[in-house]
Amino acid sequence: MKNFQASAVERRITVTHDFASxxxxxxxxxxxxxxxxxxxxxxxxxxxxxxxxxxxxxxNWIDEGTSFAAIHSPGHYAAKVSHxxxxxRVHGKITGTNPAFKLSVHLHLKG
Structure with a gap:
């Protein structure tokens, strides 16, 4: 039987600059x-x-190689990682004029 864990890593935060979960x-x-x-x-x-x-x-953190598509609007987005x-963690870069994103980050693990 596999184990499963669902975690709310960040809940309804507002980000206005680069961030890491x-x-x-x-x-x-x-x-x-x-x-x-x-x-x-x-x-x-x-x-x-x-x-x-x-x-x-x-x-100390390095890019794993998996990226989300660029996000410009509200919605649900996902990225799978297997190695x-x-x-x-998730790292985000924000660009634009006076940008702000209200978001949540969730992580589901199975093994």
Whole structure:
């Protein structure tokens, strides 16, 4: 029987500049799905570019290679990850004029 964990990593936060989600320990899992739920977007040409990061120690982070499509509007977005060590998080870069995104980040793990 496989184990499963669903975590709300960030809940309804408003981000106006580059950010990183809280790190999650996921070494026991064989697959992960990050969900980003965007409730509100404001600002001219507001764009959120988000990618998955991994870490050997939970402190120093590198790009894992998985990215979400650029986000410009409210909606539900997902990215699957299957090769990682113990630590996972999402990193976001925000561009535009006075951009703001109200969002939540969820992580589902299975293994």
């Amino acid at each position: 809280h790190p999650m320990e996921a070494g026991w899992a064989s697959e992960a799905i990050f969900f980003i739920i965007v409730e509100e977007v404001s600002g001219a040409q507001a764009t959120l570019e988000t990618s998955v990061e991994i870490s050997a120690d939970g402190i 990682f060590g113990n630590w996972l």
